[in-house]
Amino acid sequence: MASVTVRNLFVSYHRGRTVAVDHVSFSVGDGEFCVLLGPSGCGKTTILQCIAGLIRPGAGEIVIGDKVVTSAEKNIFVRPQDRNIAMVFQEYALYPNLTVRENLAFPLECQGLPRKEIETRVQSVAEMLGITELLNRRPAQLSGGQRQRVALGRALVRQPTVFLLDEPLGNLDAQLRVQVRYELKRIQRQLHATMIYVTHDQTEALTLADQIVLLKNGKIEQKGSPQELYEKPSNLFVASFIGSPPMNLVEGNVMPQEGAMWVDAGVFKVRVEALQLGKSLAPNTKVMLGIRPADISGRPSSPTDLRISATVDLLEPMGDSAVLHALSAGFKITAKWEGSLLRPGEAVTLFVNPSKIHVFTLPDGGNVPKALAGAAGLEGRASL
Amino acid sequence: MRGLLSKVVVLALLLTVTALYLLPLWGALTTSLKTDEEIDLTSPIAWPQRPTAAGYINAFNYLKRALLNSVLITLGGTLGSVGLGAICGYALALYSFRGANLVFLLLAAGIFLPFQAILIPLFQTIRTLRLYDTIGGIVLAHTAYGIPMCAVMFKTFYSEVPKALVRQAVTDGSGPWRFYWKVVFPSTKLATVTILIFQFTSIWNELLFGLVLGGPRSMPATVALNNLVGTLAAQWNIQMAGSLLLTLPVLIVYIFLGRYLVRGYMAGAVTAV
Ligand SMILES: Nc1ncnc2c1ncn2[C@@H]1O[C@H](COP(=O)(O)OP(=O)(O)OP(=O)(O)O)[C@@H](O)[C@H]1O
Ligand SMILES: [Mg+2]
Numbered sequence: 001m002a003s004v005t006v007r008n009l010f011v012s013y014h015r016g017r018t019v020a021v022d023h024v025s026f027s028v029g030d031g032e033f034c035v036l037l038g039p040s041g042c043g044k045t046t047i048l049q050c051i052a053g054l055i056r057p058g059a060g061e062i063v064i065g066d067k068v069v070t071s072a073e074k075n076i077f078v079r080p081q082d083r084n085i086a087m088v089f090q091e092y093a094l095y096p097n098l099t100v101r102e103n104l105a106f107p108l109e110c111q112g113l114p115r116k117e118i119e120t121r122v123q124s125v126a127e128m129l130g131i132t133e134l135l136n137r138r139p140a141q142l143s144g145g146q147r148q149r150v151a152l153g154r155a156l157v158r159q160p161t162v163f164l165l166d167e168p169l170g171n172l173d174a175q176l177r178v179q180v181r182y183e184l185k186r187i188q189r190q191l192h193a194t195m196i197y198v199t200h201d202q203t204e205a206l207t208l209a210d211q212i213v214l215l216k217n218g219k220i221e222q223k224g225s226p227q228e229l230y231e232k233p234s235n236l237f238v239a240s241f242i243g244s245p246p247m248n249l250v251e252g253n254v255m256p257q258e259g260a261m262w263v264d265a266g267v268f269k270v271r272v273e274a275l276q277l278g279k280s281l282a283p284n285t286k287v288m289l290g291i292r293p294a295d296i297s298g299r300p301s302s303p304t305d306l307r308i309s310a311t312v313d314l315l316e317p318m319g320d321s322a323v324l325h326a327l328s329a330g331f332k333i334t335a336k337w338e339g340s341l342l343r344p345g346e347a348v349t350l351f352v353n354p355s356k357i358h359v360f361t362l363p364d365g366g367n368v369p370k371a372l373a374g375a376a377g378l379e380g381r382a383s384l
Numbered sequence: 385m386r387g388l389l390s391k392v393v394v395l396a397l398l399l400t401v402t403a404l405y406l407l408p409l410w411g412a413l414t415t416s417l418k419t420d421e422e423i424d425l426t427s428p429i430a431w432p433q434r435p436t437a438a439g440y441i442n443a444f445n446y447l448k449r450a451l452l453n454s455v456l457i458t459l460g461g462t463l464g465s466v467g468l469g470a471i472c473g474y475a476l477a478l479y480s481f482r483g484a485n486l487v488f489l490l491l492a493a494g495i496f497l498p499f500q501a502i503l504i505p506l507f508q509t510i511r512t513l514r515l516y517d518t519i520g521g522i523v524l525a526h527t528a529y530g531i532p533m534c535a536v537m538f539k540t541f542y543s544e545v546p547k548a549l550v551r552q553a554v555t556d557g558s559g560p561w562r563f564y565w566k567v568v569f570p571s572t573k574l575a576t577v578t579i580l581i582f583q584f585t586s587i588w589n590e591l592l593f594g595l596v597l598g599g600p601r602s603m604p605a606t607v608a609l610n611n612l613v614g615t616l617a618a619q620w621n622i623q624m625a626g627s628l629l630l631t632l633p634v635l636i637v638y639i640f641l642g643r644y645l646v647r648g649y650m651a652g653a654v655t656a657v
Contacts, residue, residue: 052555081557093552097571106566110557154556 001194002065002161004028004051009060010072011046011218020046021057022218028162028211031192033185035205038215039241044198047215048164051196052087053080064162081110086155087164090171092147094139100126100150101135107158125157128187145176152180156187163188163195169204181208202242206230214238236365239290239358245323245334247290251362254285263359265289267331268306274354278369281359288365290358293323296335296350305351308333312346326350416440416624423620439621440629443612447626450608454588454630456519457604461526461587466580468527469534474564476535477542478550488539494532499592502529510597517599525593530583537582541575542568577644585634605630 004027011021021043028034036044049055050070051062056077062070064085069078086107094103101122108118126132129149139147148168155163168184169177185208188195199205205212206226213223221241222234233239239247252265254272261272261281270289272281281287300307310328315337324337326348335350342348359368411428417435418426426432444451475481476488506525507516515521545568553563569576594604603611609626 049551052551054551054554080554081559085555087552087555089548089552091546091548093546093548095549095552095567095571097567106558107556110559110562158556 001030001192003030003032003063004034004162004194004196005061005063006047006051007061007063009047009050009057009062011043011050011055011057019218021050023060024213024215024218024220026211026213026220026223028194028196031194033188033195033197033208033210035209035212036196036198036215037200037202037205037209037212037241038221039200042215043218044200044215045166048087048166048196048198051162052085052164053078053083084158084160085162085164086158086160088151088155088166088168090167092139092151092171094147094150094154096139099136099138100131100142103139103150104135104153104157107154111158121157121159125153128156129153129183144171144173145180148172148180152184156191161194163193165195165197167198167200169199177204184208203244206242214241232367232369233290233358234367236288236290236360236367239360239367243292245293245336247292247358248296248333250289250291250331252287252289254281254283254287256283263287263289267328267333268308270306270354270357274304275357275359276355276371277359278371281368286362287368288360288362290360291352291356292358293334294336295356296333296352298337298339298348298350300351301353304354306354308350308352310348310350312342312344312348314344315342324348412624412627415620416443416628418621420619420621439625442619442622443626443629446612446622447605447608447629450603450605451629453519453598453602454605457522457526457594457602458584458588460519460523461530462580462583464523464527465530465534465587466576466583469531469579470538470576472531472535473538473540473542474560474568476539478545478547478568479560488536491532491535495536497532499529503592503596506593507596516597517602519602522593522597522602522604525597526587526590529593530587534579534583537579538575541572541579545572574644577641581637581641581644584637588634 006027007025009021009024010019012019024043024047026034036047038044046055050057050060051064053069057070057072059072060070061068061073064083067078068074068076069083070076095106098106104122104125105118108121113121122135123132126135129152131146131149131153134142134146134150139150142150148171152168155165169180172180181204187193197208209226211223212226212229214221214229216237222229222238224232229238229242233242236249240249250265250267252263254261254263256262261283263270263272263275263281308328310326310333313325313327313332316323316325322337324333324335324342326333326335328350333350355370360366361368407429414431415423415428416439417437418432419434419436419438422432422434472487472491476484476491510516510521510525513521513524515524549567550563553567558566589606590604591606591610594602594607595610598604598607605626609623609630612623612626
């Protein structure tokens with residue numbers, strides 16, 4: 001296994017009119033599970049294909065292990081077949097005329113391994129993925145989930161330095177997706193494999209990744225651990241992209257009142273000190289306040305909690321918990337609900353710890369970081 | 385009632401046209417089985433009173449050498465043009481390289497190049513190569529002339545191979561040859577059969593190259609048959625027998641491989657066989 005470093009990668013199409021990847025840099029450590037996440041068309045596949053050597057970037061450098069495999073500046077380009085990477089495509093791309101066994105053996109035959117060795121490796125991977133009974137079938141005779149496993153197996157037999165996976169679970173139904181996702185993570189741990197995994201599904205990213213690289217329009221919006229992206233989104237886009245159900249967002253205005261600074265969001269008013277920010281907000285600044293559904297509750301966690309009166313719109317049961325949709329002064333609030341059953345139209349009081357509220361400046365959407373933990377937290381007083 | 389009537393009329397019309405179309409063939413068949421005397425005395429479409437294979441034996445003896453030439457020329461020309469055309473089509477369909485569009489344009493232009501336009505330069509080239517009146521010379525001409533058509537047809541078929549499969553093969557560490565023989569060729573057999581039949585038929589039936597590039601040692605059966613008309617003006621039975629002998633291989637190919645041809649046209653090129 002090996003680490004992967006991408007430096008300043010740039011790819012454009014149509015003679016520079018479409019920029020697919022815009023100066024992207026990130027590193028994936030040895031044995032790390034890195035997820036490239038972002039909406040459709042943000043350049044995820046393009047980055048993966050650059051690492052695989054299927055695309056030569058206009059600028060930038062890619063290092064696998066300690067070897068520079070692509071460098072536009074130094075005019076270095078190692079052919080894909082010489083990179084020892086394994087790639088799983090979204091379409092699976094199984095060879096239609098070959099049996100599962102032959103599909104699995106194909107990359108090993110390309111390496112010129114002896115027949116005995118190929119036999120053993122194919123067998124052990126087939127056992128690991130539970131597809132031994134399928135070895136003599138052709139791809140057309142397999143279900144979607146089985147094809148997916150074969151595609152994965154064809155990557156695994158190679159024992160490559162890096163795995164590149166392009167939305168490998170995209171074609172599976174929800175249940176199978178969860179199951180294969182778990183298996184994939186288990187195999188990755190077991191082999192201590194370096195994996196770069198592309199998806200536009202934030203749940204997949206949060207559950208699988210050691211590191212998430214979140215992209216939009218070919219640029220990195222934020223990179224870091226799932227927890228970092230969830231708890232400290234660096235801007236509005238990250239905040240709204242990560243988390244399900246998505247973060248509640250409400251616009252507010254900073255104004256002085258009663259000798260203190262307040263943010264007036266219409267639905268509620270909160271003292272700026274209570275937000276425990278790392279810097280002060282100037283009067284008349286426009287801000288966006290973000291509250292995670294999980295940070296809203298039916299019971300106060302401390303006496304300083306914000307208090308929001310609302311009416312129940314709908315309670316979506318999700319088995320052990322529920323998602324509450326409520327309305328307050330025309331504003332839609334989504335909350336994770338663990339309390340009693342609620343009926344539509346019922347009045348409900350919601351509590352939010354102001355220190356959990358994310359603050360973003362407008363119009364740029366940049367995050368206003370929180371003060372470091374341990375700094376004095378002043379009481380927040382809710383008013384409505 | 386009226387529906388039935390119109391059906392009868394249409395059917396009658398179709399039968400008439402078919403009969404007209406098949407009449408020469410019928411005439412050829414009957415004449416080929418007659419003796420010289422009977423040909424002079426009876427109508428060409430009357431069935432012979434005493435059918436005889438003499439015409440066929442004579443024709444075969446006369447055409448023996450030329451038929452062998454034809455077989456060699458057709459085999460060589462078909463394999464040459466289909467083999468090289470397949471490689472061209474494969475590269476054009478699945479790999480991008482500098483100048484690919486230009487190559488494709490030139491190949492497409494090659495299809496529309498009329499025989500007559502290249503006849504004299506071709507003759508001189510072949511003579512300079514000291515290949516005049518050799519099987520090799522005619523095979524070379526057919527191979528070169530057939531490549532554009534084959535390449536464009538193969539490109540069309542191979543374009544149906546998913547690009548993801550090509551990228552997969554590349555990352556699996558396979559070169560273009562291995563990918564071709566292990567995956568592309570086996571899953572596009574119908575395409576190959578279709579194009580083989582097409583080339584076989586056109587080369588077997590071809591006259592002009594044989595006429596210009598062939599001599600007494602290398603002339604194909606089409607040329608020999610053409611000469612027969614001049615030398616044995618009166619012996620219709622031999623001429624007709626020769627014509628029918630010549631159509632036989634094409635007929636056999638169509639009877640046995642025709643269903644592949646239809647399937648090749650109807651179905652997509654890539655099949656999970
Ligand atoms: N061959 C190409 N020619 C022109 N533009 C392209 C090409 N491939 C990709 N693009 C453009 O580059 C951008 C990034 O494409 P890419 O396929 O990397 O997106 P993606 O993040 O993988 O999207 P998805 O989630 O839909 O697969 C898109 O705007 C796309 O239209
Ligand atoms: Mg993609």
